[in-house]
Amino acid sequence: MARNTYHHGDLRDELLRTGIRLATEGGPSAVSVREAAREVGVSVAALYRHFASAEQWRADVSRLARQRLAESMMRTMAATQGSRSPAVLARRRFRACGEGYVDFAVTSPGLFQTAFMPCGALPSQPDEPSAWSVLCSALDDLVEVGALDRRMRPEAPLIAWTAMHGLSALLVQRAVDPAGDLVARVEVVSRGVERALGISGTAT
Amino acid sequence: MARNTYHHGDLRDELLRTGIRLATEGGPSAVSVREAAREVGVSVAALYRHFASAEQWRADVSRLARQRLAESMMRTMAATQGSRSPAVLARRRFRACGEGYVDFAVTSPGLFQTAFMPCGALPSQPDEPSAWSVLCSALDDLVEVGALDRRMRPEAPLIAWTAMHGLSALLVQRAVDPAGDLVARVEVVSRGVERALGISGTAT
DNA sequence: TCCCTGTGTAAACGCTGTTCACAATCTAGG
């Protein structure tokens, strides 16, 4: 980390990585220009060679955080064990999709809040992995195996995303008391989404 | 507003009201101690006679904002026109409950973000009106008229709240593109919640 | 009347984001 040359060579990326670490440890308010510069061992003004403003830097950190969220969802989905039928596998993977979302929020609340903190334009590049695209691919699989009615497909992502994001946000902000059983709540909301989408075979 | 006496007499409340106004106009980042003191026409340190810290003041402003949210829901519900049967009235009022939530978020995004900004303990006093209690009374009405299965009642508020809060949060943060039709999205999520809860008579 | 408690003030401290002139380094072209 400690550089030996005058020119860092990878300062922009390291500032972003440091921002992610600060967000993970202390939440949105902890991701400050001066702290990041201190951690990297560089002058404060150096950041302004790579970002137009602190706000721009924070927005990029936030975008990276959303990317981490999508990766968490993909990891949880990938860890889902295959079953006999592709139908129950698709349903399990859809479940895992939402569980990965909530899991990311509760295990990294600071990073989750940073991912959705109020900062300018949220829409990410269309090519990079997003929670939306991961969710959509899971829904496509459900349609493919016949577990989700094709006519429901257009409105499905909004219904699923709002439910899981709402649960995550309220948990992170302790708006629902954190003493309660977490997995039970995730189960309740997951089954609610499945009923809302009319996903067949939810009896398991 | 401009006081004539040395002692203000109502400074605490006016600082809270000013905080609400600042939040409404500029969002969470605009609600600062110095700005509030400037607006009220008082010294900065005066605030510290009434609040332990800026964080405490902000937390109280946030609690007031959540109260405004609950009031918005109640207003929308109260404006719902009565119908022939109490059953359709209860369903309409339940719809209005969620619509009032989302409406508050999109018409006062700064205040909504302030209501749920990351600041310490969110749980409000049990006696004051909260979005949760308003929602619960609407659900009780649904059970009363037989539109909602009593066995669904315990998990109903979590399902309904997470959906509406998620939609509101994602709309406010522009995570779903704001160009789309707003009322259509609210409709989609509302119907999803009704299917999730198995509310009868959703064909209207 | 006097004093004491409660409330508002002014000034200072360290923190933040931002900008400036300047210095060190890397890179192209001769």
Add this chain to the structure above:
DNA sequence: CCTAGATTGTGAACAGCGTTTACACAGGGA
């Protein structure tokens, strides 16, 4: 190789923020 220019990092300054401190003003009870 060597120099000119572009790129990247530095240090100092500025204003704004939250917080604390010692002090000034007002009102109520002995």
